[in-house]
Amino acid sequence: MNKMKLYLLLFICGLEIISCKSIEKKSDETRSDKPNIIVILSDDMGYSDIGCYGGEIQTPNLDKLASNGVRFTQFYNSARCCPTRASLLTGLYPHQTGVGKMLNDQGEDGYRGDLNNNCVTMAQVLKPAGYATYCIGKWHVTPHPKINEEYSTHNWPLQRGFDNFYGIITGAVSFWDPATLTRQNKMITIKNDPEYQPNEPYHFTDAISDNTVKYIEEADDSKPFFMYVAYTAAHWPMHARQRDIKKYDGVYDKGYDAIRQARYKKMQELGLINANAKLSPTVGNWDKVKDKEFEVELMKTYAAMVDQMDQGIGRIVKALKDKGQLDNTLIVFMQDNGGCAEAIPWLDNGCHGPRSKLAKVKPIHDDSMHYEFLAPAQTRDGRQVMFSGTMPGPDDTYFSYGKGWANVSNTPFREYKHWVHEGGISTPLIMHWPKGIKGKNELKKAPGHIVDIMATCVDVSGAKYPENYKNSSIKPMEGKSLMPIIKGDSMEREYIIWEHGGNRALRMGNWKIVAKGGKGKWELYNLEVDRSELNNLADVFPDRLKRMTDKFEVEAYRTNIFPWPSKKK
Numbered sequence: 001m002n003k004m005k006l007y008l009l010l011f012i013c014g015l016e017i018i019s020c021k022s023i024e025k026k027s028d029e030t031r032s033d034k035p036n037i038i039v040i041l042s043d044d045m046g047y048s049d050i051g052c053y054g055g056e057i058q059t060p061n062l063d064k065l066a067s068n069g070v071r072f073t074q075f076y077n078s079a080r081c082c083p084t085r086a087s088l089l090t091g092l093y094p095h096q097t098g099v100g101k102m103l104n105d106q107g108e109d110g111y112r113g114d115l116n117n118n119c120v121t122m123a124q125v126l127k128p129a130g131y132a133t134y135c136i137g138k139w140h141v142t143p144h145p146k147i148n149e150e151y152s153t154h155n156w157p158l159q160r161g162f163d164n165f166y167g168i169i170t171g172a173v174s175f176w177d178p179a180t181l182t183r184q185n186k187m188i189t190i191k192n193d194p195e196y197q198p199n200e201p202y203h204f205t206d207a208i209s210d211n212t213v214k215y216i217e218e219a220d221d222s223k224p225f226f227m228y229v230a231y232t233a234a235h236w237p238m239h240a241r242q243r244d245i246k247k248y249d250g251v252y253d254k255g256y257d258a259i260r261q262a263r264y265k266k267m268q269e270l271g272l273i274n275a276n277a278k279l280s281p282t283v284g285n286w287d288k289v290k291d292k293e294f295e296v297e298l299m300k301t302y303a304a305m306v307d308q309m310d311q312g313i314g315r316i317v318k319a320l321k322d323k324g325q326l327d328n329t330l331i332v333f334m335q336d337n338g339g340c341a342e343a344i345p346w347l348d349n350g351c352h353g354p355r356s357k358l359a360k361v362k363p364i365h366d367d368s369m370h371y372e373f374l375a376p377a378q379t380r381d382g383r384q385v386m387f388s389g390t391m392p393g394p395d396d397t398y399f400s401y402g403k404g405w406a407n408v409s410n411t412p413f414r415e416y417k418h419w420v421h422e423g424g425i426s427t428p429l430i431m432h433w434p435k436g437i438k439g440k441n442e443l444k445k446a447p448g449h450i451v452d453i454m455a456t457c458v459d460v461s462g463a464k465y466p467e468n469y470k471n472s473s474i475k476p477m478e479g480k481s482l483m484p485i486i487k488g489d490s491m492e493r494e495y496i497i498w499e500h501g502g503n504r505a506l507r508m509g510n511w512k513i514v515a516k517g518g519k520g521k522w523e524l525y526n527l528e529v530d531r532s533e534l535n536n537l538a539d540v541f542p543d544r545l546k547r548m549t550d551k552f553e554v555e556a557y558r559t560n561i562f563p564w565p566s567k568k569k
Helices: 004-035 062-065 081-090 122-129 202-218 240-244 255-268 292-322 402-409 451-461 542-558
Strands: 035-042 072-078 132-138 164-170 179-181 225-230 329-335 426-432 443-444 497-500 503-508 511-515 523-525
Touching: 035 081, 035 292, 035 426, 035 451, 062 292, 062 329, 062 426, 062 523, 081 179, 122 132, 122 225, 132 202, 202 225, 240 292, 292 329, 292 402, 329 451, 443 542, 451 523, 497 542, 503 542, 511 542, 523 542
Parallel strands: 035 225, 035 329, 072 443, 132 164, 132 225
Antiparallel strands: 072 426, 164 179, 329 426, 497 503, 503 511, 511 523
């Protein structure tokens, strides 16, 4: 009898051990089913800049992600830095978040210049689903901190669901000494940062990449992570390392049109645009450029900035691979707007002429916070910043690459950042996830928008998008998960809407209406045959134009585009 009791006891204990192991295994499987998610956003780049979208810039790491994943050919952003970031982070149209334009309060709910409480970020949604959350790079969805004034951190990353933050609160900073540099909730300088001291001269692009790698290496393997990696490359100023600029010697010597034609041909060969797609007119006459050496150097520096970012993405991929997590990490890459035609002379602070004739100014102490984000007058060690009379790249220069090269970046489309013609809102979208995306090197031609990234993250993570958050009602997601498209299914979408600075557009199916400025006349295009928007059909199809403008009016009120700030009326 005693033996039977002993056998029974051993049998029961064995069942309990098996049961515990089963639970433990199930827990591991639950973790492995949740992918890591890395959303990468670059700044002020055109549709055709990277190699896998037609460009001559060396981007082997992005190209490899594309060849082992999918690329979207008709994906869109919201035309400018702040609105795109607000929309991407929340899954809403930018005006619904309060960031319809830039970061100043213009008196209407869609234009407060600060994320409102009726939206949640991807970090706030994914964190309750067990994700560790990281933000690295450019924030730019809350007002700029001002020198000698108290500033509020209420909408800084840690207050918006992120566990860790390294980056800048504002935009358009020097890459060699970025303004508003912050770790967690504390503004720092490159010299007094206790966690990151590079072996070579500091550059913000490398700092973003290196800190992302650092976070990956330190991440707890027992839980998935979400990382929002927001580069400032290739936004002006044109700042890059000389070794990377040197790689592009001779590449741009033939000027704008030669590069546009080469990209146009490559894009057709890659299937990114239709074989019969037309190339929009080239902007700028290379034969009439007076200082070709300087103009070439601008584009070489721009290419170097993109190249440097791609190198950093390669290090991020390697860090994932070294931890055995690359296969179950969803990597998403896109851009915040089209190529930028803004000219830096409007920022001119009068620093002209040879450096030898410029007086040195008082240095800025290594521990002093740096607030000058638009055209700083000097470097930290006391050299005046140059806006002409020298070549781009070093820390005491401040240039943009200009309209001619922006037109090259946006090949084959019209217009630029700020406008909502295709050149201003078209972005590459690369998605790489070996465990979840079975197709390789596939092109997806269904239209999509950055509001879809939130919905996609919710879909693949199993997170729940809230109806209420911290006693505030949350607006429903505007986007749709992209996973059905990736798996080969169709996705019904009634429309996509845009507005920025009075520029406005609506896409329904293959048809798009678009206008410049609040009082600009509506244009109508069939994007299936005319994505470069060269043949305005507004007078040919007045009924269709009327239906679409009426739809814009309705949705503009629903999404807080209307009412416009009073100065636009």
